[in-house]
Each structure stands twice: as C-alpha cells, then as structure tokens.
Amino acid sequence: MKVTEVVLRQMKMKMKSPFTTSFGTFQDKEFLLLEARDETGLSGWGESVAFHSPWYNEETLKTNWHMLEDFIIPNLLKKEIEHPDDVSEVLSYIRKNNMAKSTIEGAIWDLYAKQKGIPLAKALGGSANQIEVGISIGIQNTIEDLLRLIEEYVNEGYKRMKVKIKPGWDVEVMREVRKHFPNIPLMADANSAYRLKDISLLKQLDEFNLMMIEQPLASDDIIDHAILQKEINTPICLDESIHSYEDARKAIELGSCKIINIKIGRVGGLTEAKRIHDLCLEHHIPVWCGGMLEAGIGRAHNIALTTLSNFVMPGDTAASSRYWEEDLIDPAVEVENGMITVPEKPGIGYAPNLETIKKFTVYEKTYS
Ligand SMILES: O=C(O)CCC(=O)c1ccccc1C(=O)O
Numbered sequence: 001m002k003v004t005e006v007v008l009r010q011m012k013m014k015m016k017s018p019f020t021t022s023f024g025t026f027q028d029k030e031f032l033l034l035e036a037r038d039e040t041g042l043s044g045w046g047e048s049v050a051f052h053s054p055w056y057n058e059e060t061l062k063t064n065w066h067m068l069e070d071f072i073i074p075n076l077l078k079k080e081i082e083h084p085d086d087v088s089e090v091l092s093y094i095r096k097n098n099m100a101k102s103t104i105e106g107a108i109w110d111l112y113a114k115q116k117g118i119p120l121a122k123a124l125g126g127s128a129n130q131i132e133v134g135i136s137i138g139i140q141n142t143i144e145d146l147l148r149l150i151e152e153y154v155n156e157g158y159k160r161m162k163v164k165i166k167p168g169w170d171v172e173v174m175r176e177v178r179k180h181f182p183n184i185p186l187m188a189d190a191n192s193a194y195r196l197k198d199i200s201l202l203k204q205l206d207e208f209n210l211m212m213i214e215q216p217l218a219s220d221d222i223i224d225h226a227i228l229q230k231e232i233n234t235p236i237c238l239d240e241s242i243h244s245y246e247d248a249r250k251a252i253e254l255g256s257c258k259i260i261n262i263k264i265g266r267v268g269g270l271t272e273a274k275r276i277h278d279l280c281l282e283h284h285i286p287v288w289c290g291g292m293l294e295a296g297i298g299r300a301h302n303i304a305l306t307t308l309s310n311f312v313m314p315g316d317t318a319a320s321s322r323y324w325e326e327d328l329i330d331p332a333v334e335v336e337n338g339m340i341t342v343p344e345k346p347g348i349g350y351a352p353n354l355e356t357i358k359k360f361t362v363y364e365k366t367y368s
C-alpha cells in the first residue's frame with residue numbers, strides 16, 4: 001500500500017464541561033487530525049492525542065505538527081508499505097515523539113483495513129463485538145458535585161468509576177465516595193501527583209477496596225512504583241510511565257504495577273499497543289484502554305484496540321456526548337448500559353463528518 005496524499009488539520013473543539021486533573025484544566029480541546037489518502041481515493045484517519053500544553057507528556061500539538069511535517073510525512077509519503085506493522089519500523093530512527101508517530105500510524109491502519117474491506121478491530125486481531133467502558137471523572141469543586149456526577153454515571157450504566165485525585169483531594173474524597181457507593185467498581189488516578197514520601201497517605205487508600213490506583217508517582221518512574229507496590233495492597237496501574245513494549249517488560253519484571261493502561265498515542269501506535277497487550281497477556285497482567293479526551297476519530301481507534309482479548313477491564317472510552325455537543329463522526333460513539341457495540345463497517349467503522357470537521361478546523365495543509 002501507498003499513501004499518496006496527507007491532509008493535516010489543526011482542530012479546536014469546545015468541551016461540554018471543563019475537565020480537571022492534578023496537572024491542569026481542559027476547557028477547549030485543541031488537537032490534530034491526519035487524513036492519509038491512497039491513489040484510489042480511500043482515506044484513513046488518525047487523531048493526535050497531544051494536548052495544547054506539555055503537561056501530560058512532553059509533546060504538544062505543535063511539536064506533533066513539526067515532527068509530522070518535517071520528518072514523518074516525508075518519510076512515509078509515496079513509500080510502498082507492506083503492512084501497517086512496518087510503519088513503526090520506518091519511523092524508529094526518530095526518538096520518542098510517540099504521539100506524532102501514532103497519528104499517522106493510526107491513519108495507515110484505518111486505510112489498510114478499508115482497502116481490505118474489514119473492520120479495524122478485525123485487522124488488529126480483535127474479536128469482541130461489544131466492549132465494556134467506564135468513565136473518568138475530573139477533580140470537582142466540592143465532594144457533593146463529585147457524588148452527584150457518580151450517581152449520574154452509575155445510572156447511565158458505566159461499568160467503572162475513575163476518580164481523579166491530587167494532594168488535598170484524595171483520602172477524604174475517596175472515603176465519602178465509598179461511603180455513598182459501597183459496591184461500585186472504583187479506582188483513583190493521581191496523574192503523578194505524589195512521591196514516595198507520601199507512602200502513608202497512599203496506604204490509607206487501601207481501606208476503600210479500589211480496583212487500582214493509576215500512576216501515583218512520577219511520570220517517568222518505575223523504580224519507586226515497585227517500592228510502593230510492595231507497601232500497599234491496592235494494585236498499581238501504570239499510565240504515564242509506559243511508552244513502549246520495553247518499558248512494559250521492565251515494569252512487569254520489577255513489579256512496578258499489576259495492571260497497565262494502554263494509550264495508543266503514548267506508546268507510538270497500534271502496533272506497539274498490540275505488542276504490549278500480548279506481553280501483558282503472557283504475564284497475566286490485565287490491561288485496559290486509557291483515554292485522552294479524544295474526539296470521534298481517536299475514540300474509534302480506542303474501541304477497535306479494546307476488542308483484543310486481554311482488555312479485560314473497562315476502559316475510559318466514554319460516549320461522545322460526555323465530551324462534545326457535536327462529534328466529528330457519524331454515528332457518534334454511544335454507550336448503552338456501559339457497553340459500546342463495535343462497528344462492523346470497514347476501517348474505524350465510523351464515518352468522519354467532513355462538514356463538522358470543517359467547522360472545527362482552525363488550519364489545514366495538504367502534502368502530496
Ligand atoms: O475520558 C478520558 O478520555 C480520560 C480522561 C483522563 O483520565 C485523562 C485525561 C487527560 C489526560 C490524562 C488522562 C489520564 O488518563 O490520565
């Protein structure tokens with residue numbers, strides 16, 4: 001296969017409500033979309049999950065644009081590619097910049113599946129027809145606000161509640177949540193807000209029977225997490241620390257975590273995500289698919305990945321309507337009783353809505 005033309009679009013979409021983590025608040029979502037066209041007129045689509053600011057990792061939508069325009073697109077344009085698995089090999093001389101690489105890799109996977117006439121999920125080797133999803137709830141102004149939201153999402157059927165925590169919004173908050181919802185599948189995500197010196201505070205979370213605590217310590221750490229895991233009963237799930245198969249292998253070997261959150265962009269694409277999935281399966285480490293407040297294209301990729309067999313815990317891929325008044329795909333991603341039905345159409349299985357995409361495009365450029 002060959003990509004003959006690429007369109008890069010810078011998007012800006014207003015979120016229905018702000019989303020706050022330990023590192024900052026999202027009001028608008030600014031991100032890149034990449035459309036990879038072949039000579040027959042088919043298009044594959046990818047979404048960059050890099051944010052406007054480098055607060056989750058070091059990438060931003062502008063570093064992604066730079067890497068794509070100056071290195072990645074020139075490397076892949078008009079190049080004969082046997083299989084999407086080869087894309088990461090072609091790009092392997094570029095260090096890091098995983099989200100930039102993943103943007104085009106995802107588009108090429110979608111294009112490949114469309115050329116074959118099969119769903120992306122099938123192309124990846126997935127078999128689930130439906131996937132279970134949970135929801136991630138940002139830091140709120142008051143505990144009452146949080147309890148109200150949880151109630152709402154429990155009633156909507158989401159299979160797992162993830163509560164963002166940070167110093168000053170942690171043990172008391174989780175205690176109240178547990179008190180009001182004694183039986184819900186519940187977890188906390190710290191986005192690297194703590195250090196080993198906070199071990200006694202983190203131990204207190206053991207009381208609340210959490211499914212896991214996500215990324216409590218530094219975003220580049222697997223050593224201190226291994227120390228912490230020996231001291232607490234709550235399973236640690238790594239997010240920010242895992243950028244590759246090698247990172248996952250080392251974290252598993254060290255005992256830094258018992259669960260891994262796989263985000264396609266963070267690990268450089270679907271091929272690497274699949275490799276990490278397979279490694280975790282071998283080592284009896286359950287995985288789930290993380291979210292980056294994606295619009296429809298990114299959400300569709302997450303759904304396809306989640307059909308692989310070791311995605312045994314509900315992920316963060318909530319309904320489009322939880323984030324957007326209007327999403328970029330037809331139909332929008334819908335969740336019923338905490339389940340998403342995996343589309344059966346070729347590729348990502350949701351049609352990019354070119355009119356809506358145009359409406360939210362700030363700037364675009366074509367490479368051919
Ligand atoms: O709803 C989603 O897409 C997941 C939200 C979420 O938890 C998150 C949002 C932005 C940055 C990092 C994270 C995270 O998983 O750590």
Ligand SMILES: [Mg+2]
Nearest residue numbers: 189214215239
């Ligand atoms: Mg996280």
